[in-house]
Amino acid sequence: xxxxxxxxxxxxxxxxxxxxxxxxxxxxxxxxxxxxxxxxxxxxxxxxxxxxxxxxxxxxxxxxxxxxxxxxxxxxxxxxxxxxxxxxxxxxxxxxxxxxxxxxxxxxxxxxxxxxxxxxxxxxxxxxxxxxxxxxxxxxxxxxxxxxxxxxxxxxxxxxxxxxxxxxxxxxxxxxxxxxxxxxxxxxxxxxxxxxxxxxxxxxxxxxxxxxxxxxxxxxxxxxxxxxxxxxxxxxxxxxxxxxxxxxxxx
Numbered sequence: 001x002x003x004x005x006x007x008x009x010x011x012x013x014x015x016x017x018x019x020x021x022x023x024x025x026x027x028x029x030x031x032x033x034x035x036x037x038x039x040x041x042x043x044x045x046x047x048x049x050x051x052x053x054x055x056x057x058x059x060x061x062x063x064x065x066x067x068x069x070x071x072x073x074x075x076x077x078x079x080x081x082x083x084x085x086x087x088x089x090x091x092x093x094x095x096x097x098x099x100x101x102x103x104x105x106x107x108x109x110x111x112x113x114x115x116x117x118x119x120x121x122x123x124x125x126x127x128x129x130x131x132x133x134x135x136x137x138x139x140x141x142x143x144x145x146x147x148x149x150x151x152x153x154x155x156x157x158x159x160x161x162x163x164x165x166x167x168x169x170x171x172x173x174x175x176x177x178x179x180x181x182x183x184x185x186x187x188x189x190x191x192x193x194x195x196x197x198x199x200x201x202x203x204x205x206x207x208x209x210x211x212x213x214x215x216x217x218x219x220x221x222x223x224x225x226x227x228x229x230x231x232x233x234x235x236x237x238x239x240x241x242x243x244x245x246x247x248x249x250x251x
Contacts (some may be wrong), residue, residue: 078178124154157188
């Protein structure tokens with residue numbers, strides 16, 4: 001009796017072809033969207049005394065001044081991904097008149113976009129970053145935003161009850177872009193997420209995966225929050241998450 005390999009069966013070929021087509025389509029879609037996201041950024045060719053970049057979101061040119069001597073004062077791709085998501089999903093995640101806080105705001109690009117979308121924005125970061133953060137936010141939202149954004153100091157896990165008392169935490173959204181990387185304050189970051197969240201608060205969080213620490217933090221994060229991956233950009237190694245606090249009675 002002649003033996004027939006399963007690899008010669010049309011159905012198997014069809015399965016392989018379908019999977020290959022799906023991977024090709026996903027890869028193509030990823031590259032298309034990433035190209036669109038990166039096209040929102042314009043870097044001037046002329047060298048000036050101040051390092052700056054121009055971004056285009058919500059029909060505005062947003063000029064961001066960076067500080068190259070500090071990680072927190074540079075625009076990373078995760079911020080562009082989150083800005084693009086906020087702009088293209090403005091109906092589903094409506095920012096108008098919502099109370100929004102960004103942690104690790106850095107240069108302020110995400111906070112600026114949220115503000116231009118109509119949100120009450122509080123942009124937070126470490127004390128040494130607040131001057132540049134305030135400058136960027138003020139120059140890009142003055143006379144353009146419905147609500148004047150606030151800039152506040154927030155050192156993760158430090159004086160949270162004093163500076164952000166739970167009784168006054170009424171944030172509809174917490175925004176975070178690339179806040180998880182190789183630093184020793186990941187437990188404090190988790191405490192901060194938990195402190196700022198109420199049961200109705202939605203976290204929108206873009207993260208670039210670099211080291212094993214990212215995966216470990218995700219596992220810890222899932223102990224307190226229901227986490228949903230809502231978008232992925234393999235070519236950038238970035239994922240976009242939505243999270244809400246777990247119901248304490250079910251934990």
